[in-house]
Amino acid sequence: MARLLFFLALIPILLLLGSTPGSLHPVADSLAVFRFHIAWFALAGAVVLLVQGWRRSGLAVGALSLAAIGAIWWSYFPQTPNDDLPYSLYQKNLSFRLGKADDIIAHIKGSNADFVTLQEVTRRNTEILSGLSSTYAAQSLCKFRSVGGVAVASKYPRTDADILCIEELGLVGMNVQTPDGPVWLLSLHLSWPYPYSQAAHLDAILPTLENLKGPVVLGGDFNMVPWSYTMTRVETAIRAKRVGATNGTFLLEDLITIPIDHVLAPTNCVGEVSTLDLLGSDHHGVLARFTLEAC
Known part of the structure; x- marks a missing residue:
């Protein structure tokens, strides 16, 4: 015994x-x-x-x-930023099952975020982008599998750089002109981890991420936790760090809440995140505030 x-x-x-x-x-x-x-x-x-x-x-x-x-x-304990945080990003997996979009449109506009990154954008909820167009004129949508596409939107105008859209990899991006210069704004939706295809999915994406020139801001549904090797690889590829403290964003099998929705920005100095309401989705939104200054 x-x-x-x-x-x-x-x-x-x-x-x-x-x-x-x-x-x-x-x-x-x-x-x-x-x-x-x-x-x-x-x-x-x-x-x-x-x-x-x-x-x-x-x-x-x-x-x-x-x-x-x-x-x-x-x-999970937030650090108190010492400086003003001039930029903000609203990250949300909409859920392909989402029907009514009015609440999310109002919530995003009410957040006054500079950037928006969305996943699982489908025909049922694509009206969200048109509903945001008066505030976020710069937009791009890239289709991705049956669960829906990935999208980015910005208050700041696009630069002349080409839109980045890789449909089979759940990655979309556009280069926008901020008061601090051009910045790549990306939305990413990774596959579920092993035994599913997350590792291979990430292997295919990393060369594109590594080749981006200049600062990168990324919001996404990583389907992975912050302390993973997956997160380290993405952070290294875009020369950025996850913003703010850990926040549970997804209820797995109605048992445990796991942190899988994240915002990355090119700074490791200051930043904070807030967990937002579900608003009809199965993912909580994330509102991140950060600087674009290098440490």
Whole structure:
């Protein structure tokens, strides 16, 4: 019985360790989605090991579990920006099931955001873009699979740069002229992680992201958590960081809320995010405020 308890206690710590090497295999990022929850089970396993007399193993497992819990927990606490935040972006996965669009149109306009990034734009909700056109004249929509396209909209005018639209990859972008110079505004919708095609999807997108010249602001449904290798790869490719604290945006299987909708901007100095209402979607919106100044 003692050996059985030992091996049962080790299962969650093995899963916890397996959630870190995303560069080796995409299954690690799938485990990373549940790293916080796995860490609590691993902590319970540490208690079992200590009770059974395996002191060193119990302490080691407990320390690793607490480190994982603490790091993720800390990411949910916002930092207080020290400077004004001149730019804002409204990020929203509309949901392909969304019907009535009036509330979202009013909410986006009421936010006074400079930029808008949308996913799952379908024939049923495409009126949102036309409803926003009086405030956000610069727009671009790119089709993407049956769940709907990706779109960007901006108060600032487009530059002469070509629109970026890759239908098979759920990526759209346009270059806009801000008071601080030209900026690429992107909307991204990644596939679900392993055993689905997220890793291959990202492999196909990264060369395009890496070749963009100048600052990049990106809003999207990543279908992945901030502490993943996937997030690191996107941040590195566009030379940006996720804005603000971690926020739960999607209720998975009516069980747990996971943070998978993010805004990235070319700064790691200041920034904040607010989680918005569902407004008929299955994703909470995100309103991010940030600077465009490099640190």
